[in-house]
Amino acid sequence: MSGAGPVEAVIFDWGGTLTRWHDVDFHAESVALAQAVLATPTREDDHHAHAARLHRAGSVIWGRSRDHQRSATIADLFTEAGLDHDPDLLAAYYEFWEPHTATDPEVRPLWEALRAAGVKVGVLSNTIWPRAWHVGFFERDGVADLIDGDVYTSEIPWTKPSPLAFRAAMDAVGATDPARCVYVGDRLYDDVWGARNAGLRAVHVPHSTIPADQVGHTEGEPDAVVGSLSELLDVLDAWA
Template sequence: MAGIDAVIFDWGGTLTRWHDVDFHAESLALAQAVIDVDHPVEVSQARLHEANRIIWGRSRDHQQSATIADLFTEAGLAHDPDLLAAYYEFWEPHTETDSEVGPLFEALRADGVKVGVLSNTIWPRAWHEGFFERDGVLHLVDGDVYTSEIACTKPSPEAFRAALAAVGATDPARCVYVGDRLFDDVWGAQNAGLRAIHVPHSTIPTDQLGHTEGEPDAVVHRLGEVLDVVRRWS
């Protein structure tokens, strides 16, 4: 399809539906991996909750990436990665892939458009790829970038350039980004030279909003509508 080489997708809140999350419960799940016996669980939970706020604040304000290990380091707590089962299980109900993703990815690839994923995440690649494999769409992803593996997060142009490289695209003007956030996804993509499609499914907490909100090139209310937009631009 002439005109568009690749469509890159955000993950949480875009390929998955937005869920409100109890972050205190998340921190309690994280605390199950702490191996510092001198700290009661409630102390570890409080430290991890604050560390989470700091880690994601750095992503928002400075586009600094992090990993789960960095989160424990920020909290000043030692942990055993093999004890993260409670944390994984806490998040798993929120990871279901939207039912329109498979048909959309198949149609884009049939049109000769590469499909990519760029996610701001502290999780390892294996978790994300496991969710895609579980839901039957991993084989439809031509390239994926998880910011836990690179130095920066969205909206840094470097993150978008990494995503384009992952799918073999070289011209951002011939690529599209799809996401649920007007700062990270829309403004970030446009600042990197891509067109941006907004999927306004999510209720973004105030403390997760960035300094700028982009004006999307298109808005869709179902992921399946992305195909018509891309074909129109092509």
């Protein structure tokens, strides 16, 4: 990369952007999540009934994110389902998702090049998972040391595409001017429309199959499209 020009920071989506997109069996996800439900005396509340309630609750939680940019946590998901849970029993849920969390091999050389050029690296992810899980994935894959600031919506009130979520990510990396920031993501609503609405430039990575119920009211027009993360450097060079 020859120079960043006006770009001060590049902020990345996580799932489907820094990780490769995987189709997920959401029923199996709910079955794994249901293993954290505390036993109740209600006879009809068997494991599969818990899973069904959690699946419906997930639709509600992510619907609020899509339509109202309201964030949530795993605990909120159980609350919405009307179920008590023990966080220490989430191992099956974590293990279900762990194979889908591998960092794209192109991330480390890309981030090294960005930081060598004086560009800050950030992460902004719509997630109900705790920070520790995400940080653990980055540490496991040897890239955590290259992140200047990261924001997970489970710890702030808003989700993408709220401008407030993008502002939180800018604050995390120490950036002040959205026009000098770039957001990279796989979703035309949350990531592209959201970033541009917040004043950032947006780069689309169009490899993900977005479920119909997660598509928002608007599809944004990206400033650039890349076929792989490694192509981002050429885009920034062209802008510089």
